[in-house]
Amino acid sequence: MSKKVLIIEDNNEIRENIVEILELAGYEVFAAHNGKIGVDLAIKNLPDIILCDIMMPELDGYGVLYMLNKSPEAAAIPFIFLTAKAERVDLRKAMEMGADDYLTKPFDDMELLNAIESRLKKKEAQQAFYSKSLDNLGMLIAKNDGLTELKKIIQERKIRQFKKNQVIYYEGDKGNGLYLLINGSVKTIKLAEDGRELMTGMYGPDAYLGINAMLANEDYADTATALEDSLLCLIPKDQLEQLLNMYPAVAREFIKLLSNDIREKEEQLLQLAYHSVRKRMAEAMVRLSRQHVTEGGAFKISREDLAAMAGMATETVSRTLSDFKDEGLIDKKGSAITILDINRLAKMKN
Numbered sequence: 001m002s003k004k005v006l007i008i009e010d011n012n013e014i015r016e017n018i019v020e021i022l023e024l025a026g027y028e029v030f031a032a033h034n035g036k037i038g039v040d041l042a043i044k045n046l047p048d049i050i051l052c053d054i055m056m057p058e059l060d061g062y063g064v065l066y067m068l069n070k071s072p073e074a075a076a077i078p079f080i081f082l083t084a085k086a087e088r089v090d091l092r093k094a095m096e097m098g099a100d101d102y103l104t105k106p107f108d109d110m111e112l113l114n115a116i117e118s119r120l121k122k123k124e125a126q127q128a129f130y131s132k133s134l135d136n137l138g139m140l141i142a143k144n145d146g147l148t149e150l151k152k153i154i155q156e157r158k159i160r161q162f163k164k165n166q167v168i169y170y171e172g173d174k175g176n177g178l179y180l181l182i183n184g185s186v187k188t189i190k191l192a193e194d195g196r197e198l199m200t201g202m203y204g205p206d207a208y209l210g211i212n213a214m215l216a217n218e219d220y221a222d223t224a225t226a227l228e229d230s231l232l233c234l235i236p237k238d239q240l241e242q243l244l245n246m247y248p249a250v251a252r253e254f255i256k257l258l259s260n261d262i263r264e265k266e267e268q269l270l271q272l273a274y275h276s277v278r279k280r281m282a283e284a285m286v287r288l289s290r291q292h293v294t295e296g297g298a299f300k301i302s303r304e305d306l307a308a309m310a311g312m313a314t315e316t317v318s319r320t321l322s323d324f325k326d327e328g329l330i331d332k333k334g335s336a337i338t339i340l341d342i343n344r345l346a347k348m349k350n
Contacts, residue, residue, distance in 0.1 A: 003120060004047040006030045008038030008064060009082060010056045014105070018051065021109050022116075035059025039067045042074050049116055051103075053082045065097050078119045098160055123159075159231050168209070168224040168232065175213030175220050177237045181205055184230025188222040189308060199308040202227070202288070214240060227305070275350055280310045281320045282348035285330065289339045298338040 005027045009015040015031055022029045030045055032038035035052075036059050042050060050068070054061035061081055068074040081102040100122075103115055159182060162168055168179065171190060181203055188201040188209070200222050203209060213220045214237060275283070284306060288299050306321075307314045321337075324330045329345055331338040339345065 002026050002028045003049070004028045004030065004045060005116065006032070006038065006042055006045065006047040006050045008032045008035060008050065008052040008056070008061075010034055010053060014053075014082075018112065021112060025113055027116075035061070035064040038064055042068055042077065043071055046073055047077060049078045049080065049119060051080045051082055051116075055084065062093065062097060065099060069098055078123050080115060080119060100161065159233050162226040162230050162232060164226055164228050166226050168226065169220050171220055171223045173220050175210055175218060175237065176234070178211060178214050178235045178240055179209040179224070180233045180235060181207045181209065182231040182233055184232075185227040186224055186230060186232075187227050187305060188224045190222045197304075197308040198311060199305060202309070227301075277310075277312055277316055277320060278323070279348045279350045280312065281306075281317070281324070282329075282345040284310045285324070285337070285339060286342060286346050288337075289342060298336045300335045301337065302335055 005022050007015055007018050007022075007029060009018065009031075010033055012033070015033065019029050019031050030041050030047060032041050035056050038050075038052060039059070041047075042064075052061045052064050059067075065079055068077070068079070075098075078100045079098065081099050082105060083102055084105045101115060101119055103111065107115075162184075168186065183205055186203045186207075186209060187199055188203070189197045189199050191197060209224050209232075210220060212218070288301060288309075301309075303314045303317050306317045310317070312320075321330065321332055324345075325332050329339075329341050331340055
């Protein structure tokens with residue numbers, strides 16, 4: 001069965017050329033000459049992928065993406081922007097709104113086909129990430145019915161890719177749902193009045209972000225940023241609230257996760273208040289080694305992130321890491337750190 005592609009482009013010549021190329025390549029193509037018609041066609045036909053010009057009369061590409069994100073069915077469709085100018089601010093806005101990719105005009109036939117095929121393959125590959133996370137949910141949720149419903153909600157949602165250092169949400173943003181981290185790693189920070197950052201958490205695959213905002217019906221309490229290229233799924237607040245109301249066992253398990261998170265933050269505050277620089281750094285090393293070990297037993301983290309995590313100046317981070325390396329506790333190559341003696345680090349005296 002051929003894949004369905006929707007083209008939204010106000011330039012007749014460009015639109016007709018794209019339609020011709022894709023039909024020759026075996027795709028079933030729908031075309032719209034403005035954003036409003038494009039939104040209607042997308043919701044009616046639910047294509048496998050959408051290509052949309054940014055600058056259009058009546059409803060521009062940003063408006064199209066905004067309208068589609070409000071539709072549970074259409075929000076999961078991969079979306080590629082077509083733009084005449086690859087300005088950084090435009091592309092950042094597009095990607096933060098949920099676009100998956102972009103093509104800069106003029107582009108040739110192979111660039112067009114490769115972009116579509118690549119995005120469709122990525123969508124299929126991303127489905128594989130679901131299996132591990134959804135299986136792990138079996139440990140989280142006691143009731144089979146609740147698990148089935150949560151799986152259904154997640155599978156219907158679009159997986160968004162966040163580039164390294166891209167902000168997922170800001171402190172003070174309205175909490176619009178719960179993020180499930182499918183792949184990659186994310187940090188959360190709070191900003192002090194003097195501009196210094198305090199890292200409140202680091203998260204790996206299968207972690208949930210924004211539980212406190214969801215349960216308390218409040219704004220996000222910190223800023224979440226991707227530490228590396230990461231895949232996340234946003235579970236909408238209204239859908240999740242219905243699930244929690246229907247299945248109390250699910251709600252209880254999320255409350256447990258929140259309680260664990262609060263306990264970890266309390267421990268972090270205690271360490272910042274009473275522990276020495278060396279002990280704080282040792283505890284940060286142990287925590288990172290358990291959460292973010294990569295192939296070869298190493299993990300990567302910047303001096304700035306380590307400083308925010310341990311509550312110290314970057315110069316102090318460099319000096320303490322050098323001491324730890326000289327003492328045979330760690331090995332360090334660039335931003336990659338390998339723990340050599342985790343027991344000594346865990347038992348570091350204050």
